[in-house]
Amino acid sequence: MLRFLAPLLTVFLCLPAQADSYITRLLNKPVPGGVAVVDLGTGAQAPKATYQGKPVLVVREQDSRWLAIVGVPLTVKPGSQQLAIREASGVRNLAFSVGSKKYPEQHITLQNKRQVNPDPADLKRIEGELAEQITAYRSFTPTTPSNLLLDKPVNGPLSSKFGVRRFFNGEERNPHAGLDFAVPAGTPIKSPAAGKVILTGNYFFNGNTVFVDHGQGFISMFCHMSKIDVKVGDAVARGGVVGKVGATGRATGPHMHWNVSLNDARVDPAIFIGAFQP
Structure with a gap:
C-alpha cells in the first residue's frame, strides 16, 4: 500500500488547498525527533526557510501553497520554535509549536x-x-x-x-x-x-x-x-x-x-x- 501511494506525491501536491493537507496528515509530528510541517503561504517562487540557521526542505502543496518540512532535533525542548523565511520583501519569522514525547530506555x-x-x-x-x-x-x-x-x-x-x-x-x-x-x-x-x-x-x-x-x-x-x-x-x-x-x-x-x-x-x-x- 505504501509503495502504491508514494508515486502519487505529485498528484497530492496539485490538490486544492485544505486546512489539513495530505502531507500535513502524513508528516506533521512536531515533537523532539519528529517533523513539523509549516504552511509558508502562497507565492510564485519558493520561499527559502531556515531553522536554527540551517536550510529547510520546502515543497509545493498545490499551484501556489508552500510547505516547510522541518526536522526537529531530539535536543529541542517543547514549546515555541521559529522558522526564518526569506522572501523578496525581506526576512520574517514564523512560529510553530513543538510538543513533548517520552522515549524508552x-x-x-x-x-x-x-x-x-x-x-x-x-x-x-x-x-x-x-x-x-x-x-x-x-x-x-x-x-x-x-x-x-x-x-x-x-x-x-x-x-x-x-x-x-x-x-x-x-x-x-x-x-x-x-x-x-x-x-x-x-x-x-x-x-x-x-x-x-x-x-x-x-x-x-x-x-x-x-x-x-x-x-x-x-x-x-x-x-x-x-x-x-x-x-x-x-x-x-x-x-x-x-x-x-x-x-x-x-x-x-x-x-x-x-x-x-x-x-x-x-x-x-x-x-x-x-x-x-x-
Whole structure:
C-alpha cells in the first residue's frame, strides 16, 4: 500500500488547498525527533526557510501553497520554535509549536569494551569520521525529493525504535538515531527514494556505511552493512540496492540500521513509512 501511494506525491501536491493537507496528515509530528510541517503561504517562487540557521526542505502543496518540512532535533525542548523565511520583501519569522514525547530506555551489553570507552587512537579516528558524516548530513542540494512517503529499505520487524536512550554496559550514550530492522545478514538494502550517494566508508561505530541525498537536506544513512554496492557520485533509483545487511561496527548481530535526516536533524524514520507512534 505504501509503495502504491508514494508515486502519487505529485498528484497530492496539485490538490486544492485544505486546512489539513495530505502531507500535513502524513508528516506533521512536531515533537523532539519528529517533523513539523509549516504552511509558508502562497507565492510564485519558493520561499527559502531556515531553522536554527540551517536550510529547510520546502515543497509545493498545490499551484501556489508552500510547505516547510522541518526536522526537529531530539535536543529541542517543547514549546515555541521559529522558522526564518526569506522572501523578496525581506526576512520574517514564523512560529510553530513543538510538543513533548517520552522515549524508552535500552540496555545493551558489549563484549568489546573499546566500543563503549574507546582508547586514544580510537578517539582520534572517531573524531575524523564524525566530521565526514556531519558534512554529509549538512549537504543541501536544490533537488526536490522524488517522494516523501518512503519505502522500507528492508522488509522485516523492528528490533529497536528511534530515540531510545541507550546504555552500553551500564553507561549512557547518545540516543538511538534511527530504526533497526531484524533481518538476516546479506539481505539487500534498498534506497527508500531516489537520490545520490554522497558518502561511503567503514567507521568505528557505524561499520560499513552509505549516505544517500534525496534532495534539499533530506538524507538517508544506512550502516552496519556487510557489503557496500555503490560509490560516491552514483545516482540511485528508488528501490535501488545500496548494499547488504551485516553486523560491522558497534553491533551485537546482523541488522539494518536506517537514519533519516532533515536540515541536519536526525528524525524518526517511522514517520515516513506510516509507522510513527506518539
